[in-house]
Amino acid sequence: MSKAVRNPERHAERMAIKQKIMQERISKAQKEQGVLLVLTGSGKGKSSSGFGMVARALGHEMKVGIVQFIKGAFSTGEHAFFRDLPNIDYHVMGQGYTWDTQNREQDVVAANAAWDIVAGMLQDDSYDLILLDELNIALKYDYLDLDRVLDDLQARPEMQHVVVTGRYAPQELIDIADTVTEMKVVKHAFKDQGIKAQKGIEL
Amino acid sequence: MSKAVRNPERHAERMAIKQKIMQERISKAQKEQGVLLVLTGSGKGKSSSGFGMVARALGHEMKVGIVQFIKGAFSTGEHAFFRDLPNIDYHVMGQGYTWDTQNREQDVVAANAAWDIVAGMLQDDSYDLILLDELNIALKYDYLDLDRVLDDLQARPEMQHVVVTGRYAPQELIDIADTVTEMKVVKHAFKDQGIKAQKGIEL
Structure with a gap:
C-alpha cells in the first residue's frame, strides 16, 4: 500500500460520518422532477457522458430521444450502437462539423429542421430522456433562436429529463x-x- | 436569431481557417496507440462518460472489459443495460459505496480481487477498451497498491485503451x-x- 493506514477505527468513524451526511442530504433531496443537465467546457467526455446517460436510461426501460447537432457527417460508434435499439428515437442533423460546411444558410436550415424534431419531443411526455448532442455549438453560431430553444425547454413535461452537450x-x-x-x-x-x-x- | 449575423462572408472565411487548423492538427496527430484516459473532478458525468465510450467502442465492434469499483451495492441502469451484451465482460466489485461498508479490511480484499480481474484484462490484447469505473476512489482510500496499478497499466498491450473514472x-x-x-x-x-x-x- 502506498500510504500506511494510520488508524482503521478512525477510518470506520469517518466513513460513518460520511454515511450520515449522505443520508441527510438524500433525505432532504426529495423533489422528483425532470432535470435539465448541461455538459459544457473544452475537456473530453461531454457527448460520451450524454450517451452514457442514454444507456443508463435504457437500462431502466425509459424511452429516449436523441438529436445530434453538428456531427452529422461522421458515422460515429454511438450512432452504429444505439440507432436500432428499441425505445430509442435517434436523429442526426446531417451537416457535418460546421468548419466543413462553410455554408451558413444551409446550416441554419438544417439546425432549425432538427429543432422542429426536438420541439415535438419536448411536447410529448412519452419521452423520458432527451439528449441534445452538441446543441451548444448550434447556439454559439446562432443557427437557432436562443429564446425559442429556452422557451421550448422550459415548457416541457415536468418529469422529462434533457441533457444538452457542447462547448460554449x-x-x-x-x-x-x-x-x-x-x-x-x-x-x-x-x-x-x-x-x-x-x-x-474519440469517434 | 438572438444576435444578428454581421457578415456571412467573414463567417465562411473564419470557418475555412478553422477547417485548415483542424486538418493540420489531424495530419500532425498520426500516432496510432492505445490511450489512457482519466475522468476526474467532482462534477457530474465521469462514469456516464466512461459508459458512453463503451457504447461507442461496441458500435465499432470492439471488445470491452468493465470493472466497477465501489458501486457494487447499487443495481444501476448501466449494469442492466450492458451486462448481457456480446463483446462485453462486465464485473462489479460488489461492496457498495465505501461509506456504507465501514469495514476497511473487507473493502481491501474486494478491491484486490477486482484488480486481479483487471490485471488479467491488461495482459490480454483481445480487450480493445477497458473501463475502470471509480478506480480513483479505491486508490484514494488506499484499497489498492498504487505502484501495482501503475505498473500493470503501463505494461498493457500497445493498442489497448483504458478509461479510469472517479474523483481524486x-x-x-x-x-x-x-x-x-x-x-x-x-x-x-x-x-x-x-x-x-x-x-x-444519476442511477
Missing part, C-alpha cells in the same frame, strides 16, 4: 439548468501528444 | 495518462436544489 453553453441556458458540469482539459492526447483520434475513444 | 485521481496516474479531463460542478440539482437523484441521470 450560453449563460441563459446555464441559468435555467438544474445541473451544469464544465469539463476542463488537464491534458489531451490528440492535441498535446500527436496521438490520432482513436475509435471508441 | 492521484497525481501519479495523471502523470502517466494521455488524456485527462477534470469535471467541475457549475451547479448540481441534487445538492443545490433538493432534487432527488433521478433514474437515468
